[in-house]
Amino acid sequence: MASPSSSSSSSYSSSSLVVVLLILLSSILFSKALDLQSSSSVSSAHEPHIPPHLKSTCESTPHPEACFDSLKLSLSISINPTIAILLIQSLRLALTQVSKLSILLAQAGPGTITETQRGALDDCRDLHQISISSIQKSLSRIGQNSNHRQLSDAKVFLSAALTNKNTCLEGLDTASGPLKPLLVNSLNSAYQYVSNSLSLLSNTKLNNMPQDEGGLNKKRRRLLGQPSWMSKKDRRILQSGGDDDGDEYDPSKVFIVAGDGSGNFTSIMEAVNFAPNNSEDRILIFIREGVYNENVVISSYKTNIVFLGDGSDVTVITGNRSVGDGWTTFRSATVAVSGDGFLARDISFVNTAGPEKHQAVALRINADLTAVYKCTITGYQDSLYVHSFRQFYRECDISGTIDFIFGNAAVVIQAGNIIARLPMHNQFNAITAQSRDSPDEDTGMSIQNCSIIASDDLYNANTKGGNMSGNGLVVKSYLGRPWRPYSRTVYMESFIDDFIDPSGWKEWSGDVGLDTLYYGEYSNNGPGSVTDNRVGWMGYHVMDYDDASNFTVSQLIVGDEWLDATSFPYDDGV
Numbered sequence: 001m002a003s004p005s006s007s008s009s010s011s012y013s014s015s016s017l018v019v020v021l022l023i024l025l026s027s028i029l030f031s032k033a034l035d036l037q038s039s040s041s042v043s044s045a046h047e048p049h050i051p052p053h054l055k056s057t058c059e060s061t062p063h064p065e066a067c068f069d070s071l072k073l074s075l076s077i078s079i080n081p082t083i084a085i086l087l088i089q090s091l092r093l094a095l096t097q098v099s100k101l102s103i104l105l106a107q108a109g110p111g112t113i114t115e116t117q118r119g120a121l122d123d124c125r126d127l128h129q130i131s132i133s134s135i136q137k138s139l140s141r142i143g144q145n146s147n148h149r150q151l152s153d154a155k156v157f158l159s160a161a162l163t164n165k166n167t168c169l170e171g172l173d174t175a176s177g178p179l180k181p182l183l184v185n186s187l188n189s190a191y192q193y194v195s196n197s198l199s200l201l202s203n204t205k206l207n208n209m210p211q212d213e214g215g216l217n218k219k220r221r222r223l224l225g226q227p228s229w230m231s232k233k234d235r236r237i238l239q240s241g242g243d244d245d246g247d248e249y250d251p252s253k254v255f256i257v258a259g260d261g262s263g264n265f266t267s268i269m270e271a272v273n274f275a276p277n278n279s280e281d282r283i284l285i286f287i288r289e290g291v292y293n294e295n296v297v298i299s300s301y302k303t304n305i306v307f308l309g310d311g312s313d314v315t316v317i318t319g320n321r322s323v324g325d326g327w328t329t330f331r332s333a334t335v336a337v338s339g340d341g342f343l344a345r346d347i348s349f350v351n352t353a354g355p356e357k358h359q360a361v362a363l364r365i366n367a368d369l370t371a372v373y374k375c376t377i378t379g380y381q382d383s384l385y386v387h388s389f390r391q392f393y394r395e396c397d398i399s400g401t402i403d404f405i406f407g408n409a410a411v412v413i414q415a416g417n418i419i420a421r422l423p424m425h426n427q428f429n430a431i432t433a434q435s436r437d438s439p440d441e442d443t444g445m446s447i448q449n450c451s452i453i454a455s456d457d458l459y460n461a462n463t464k465g466g467n468m469s470g471n472g473l474v475v476k477s478y479l480g481r482p483w484r485p486y487s488r489t490v491y492m493e494s495f496i497d498d499f500i501d502p503s504g505w506k507e508w509s510g511d512v513g514l515d516t517l518y519y520g521e522y523s524n525n526g527p528g529s530v531t532d533n534r535v536g537w538m539g540y541h542v543m544d545y546d547d548a549s550n551f552t553v554s555q556l557i558v559g560d561e562w563l564d565a566t567s568f569p570y571d572d573g574v
Contacts, residue, residue: 050075057083061199062438063192069093070196087200088142094193095135098161101128101190104183112179113172117323119331120171127164130300130338130366134161135194151201152442152558156368156410158198159441160388163408164366165191166437166484167387171328195438202440255283259290268296268307268317277301287347289314295321295334300367302339309347312376312397318350324357329382333364340389342370343566351379355401355424361385365409372396373568379404380421386411386445390557394568399455403433405445406483410557412446414571420477420499422457429458430506432480434487442558444488444518445480446551449571452479452491452528454499462499473499478506479521485513490520490543490551492574500528505535515539522548522574548574 050071058067070090074081077089105125113121134157141150141157165187172184255271256263265271268287275283282304289310296317298305309315319334321327330336334351342365353360362379363372366387376397377384383400386407393412398405399419420429431452436443454462454477462474477499480489505519517539521531531542541547549555553563553572563570 051080054081054083054086057086057200057203061196063196066090066093066192067196067200070193083200083203083205084142084146087197088139090193090197090200091135091139091142094190094197095132095139097190097193098128098135099132101186102132104179104186108179108183111177113175113177113183115171116174116176116326117171117328118326119328120175123171123328123330124168126300126338127168127366131161131164131194133300134158134164135197138197149558155198155201155440155442156390156558158194158201159408159410159438159443160366160368161194162191162198162437162441163388163435163443165194166408166435167330171330195440198438198440254286256286256288257292258288259292260288263288267294268292269294272296272298272302272305275302275305277303279304282306282341282343284308287315287317291316291318293318295319296336298335298337298339298342298367300338300340304341305337305339306342307344307347309345309375311346312348312374315346316348316350318348318352320351320353320357320360322351322353322357322360324353324360329359329361329385330364330387332359332382333361333385335363336361337363337365337367337370340368340370342367343372343568344375345373345568346375348376348378350376351383353380355380355427365389365391369562371563371566371568373566380423382406388443390562392553392557392563392568392570394570401429402427403430403481403483405431406433406435408435408437408441408443408484409445410443412448412551412553412557412570413450414448416450418447418450418452419455420453420458421455422461423475427475428506429475429477430481431478432489433483433508434480434489435483436486436488437484439486439516441486442556444490444551444556446490446492446556447494448492448551448574450491450494452494452496452500452526454497458499473501475499476501476506479504480519481506482508482513482517485516487513487517487519490518490522490548491524492520492522492543492548492551494524494529495526496524496528498527502530502533503535504531505537505540513539520547520551545574 054071058064058071061067070093071086073089074086078085105128108121115121138154138157141154169184169187172180255265257265257268257271259266271285278301284306287307287309317335321332323329323332335349349363351360351362359382360379362383363377364385364387366389368389371392373394379400381402383404384398386405386409388409391409391411393416394414396416397419398416399421401421401423418431420431423429432445434445458475478501479491507514514537519539520541520543522543534540552574553570
């Protein structure tokens with residue numbers, strides 16, 4: 001997009017007209033903000049009798065007053081409402097209040113909001129629409145007879161909505177203008193109902209049903225899925241990474257991108273734009289050997305897109321957007337994926353902005369049921385943004401410096417190489433920065449059977465003087481740090497080399513989150529895996545088998561049927 005305007009646009013031709021419009025707009029928006037909070041002003045003297053168990057339930061939510069608003073609606077339709085009915089009413093209020101924000105976001109622009117970082121408002125608008133869809137999908141999963149899987153899906157969707165709110169606020173943090181305070185306050189007010197809904201979903205009385213059957217803790221490896229909706233040819237393509245039989249492709253489902261003009265398209269974005277919207281079938285896009293210098297955006301309505309390259313060493317998508325050059329972190333991504341069901345194989349995703357440009361994302365995914373196989377993801381700070389929903393990475397090389405795997409998805413990374421690079425002078429490396437913001441969110445990072453290693457330049461820097469371990473490290477490197485207070489990351493059955501500081505983990509800001517986070521290590525090996533001198537935080541754990549089982553594919557990313565449908569290999573259990 002164009003650079004943000006610092007002056008009045010042509011539609012504000014007179015200063016008096018600008019003032020009048022701003023006053024009118026502020027009045028409209030202020031009245032809508034009051035509407036978001038109006039129900040809490042009802043006098044308690046007129047409240048119907050509230051059953052004690054529901055009263056205590058509301059009092060235990062993050063925003064009790066908003067919960068009591070939902071409870072009043074529940075009492076209006078049922079004499080003895082259950083927690084499930086209360087949850088449904090809370091979700092309905094969440095949908096109503098969050099939907100009202102669309103008006104504010106549509107009216108925000110020049111004269112009301114000045115963006116310091118390009119794309120801040122666009123981030124909010126795009127994420128807001130995904131949040132509305134997520135709340136709608138949560139409502140569709142909830143009922144008196146909902147099973148454990150449906151409730152788990154709803155938690156995934158609501159966790160993503162709250163993550164969207166936080167990302168929007170991060171972008172607005174550097175903005176200014178008369179609309180900003182009202183917009184920020186309205187965002188926080190409306191999402192109280194989302195936060196409460198997620199809290200109610202975590203209520204033990206709502207979740208006292210048995211787990212789905214399936215031997216969740218039994219270790220097994222699935223190599224080939226057999227999804228009925230995918231043709232044998234498509235399955236073979238996903239398994240092999242290409243098509244070798246010379247058959248003609250169905251042009252409605254398979255596109256070929258080649259920079260030399262030998263395919264259907266010469267750019268990846270052309271193929272994405274041409275792909276059908278809201279497809280229930282896989283749309284295969286073959287990206288032939290070459291370097292594609294473009295920023296690729298897969299919008300939320302571009303579902304089930306599959307990128308297949310000729311190999312991560314020869315098919316390269318590269319860009320150089322960064323926070324240093326004025327973009328938001330969210331919009332800096334070389335490849336940005338918001339369409340559910342995205343798959344990628346045999347491709348390199350690269351951001352070449354360099355360490356001096358700070359946050360610069362190579363691959364960002366904020367889409368559900370996505371998987372990446374045999375790919376390379378390369379940058380410096382913030383290389384891989386696992387923003388939200390459920391994600392899986394297998395046999396990928398992921399490299400960077402500060403917080404180079406970050407976000408609030410439920411994500412499992414298996415059998416890959418995680419490579420710390422040499423940062424700038426006086427900087428340290430943190431491999432992960434997980435941003436779980438509530439104990440009710442079923443999100444977190446599970447890094448399993450990977451190799452945690454240093455790049456050649458980092459290794460050489462640390463071996464100057466012949467000391468590669470302990471306090472003699474020239475560049476400190478850590479397994480992670482807590483971006484938000486309930487940060488959750490585990491390393492399991494992985495090789496950890498000796499460039500990792502013996503303390504293992506680093507604080508973000510003082511002691512914030514050190515008691516509420518969950519960091520764990522289980523059955524790792526290598527010289528950097530020794531836990532004797534790890535941090536002494538309450539939230540740090542040397543895990544046992546039962547602890548580790550909570551971070552397997554079946555548990556953390558809520559089942560494995562969708563992974564079977566990708567035909568990508570994965571291990572389940574520990």
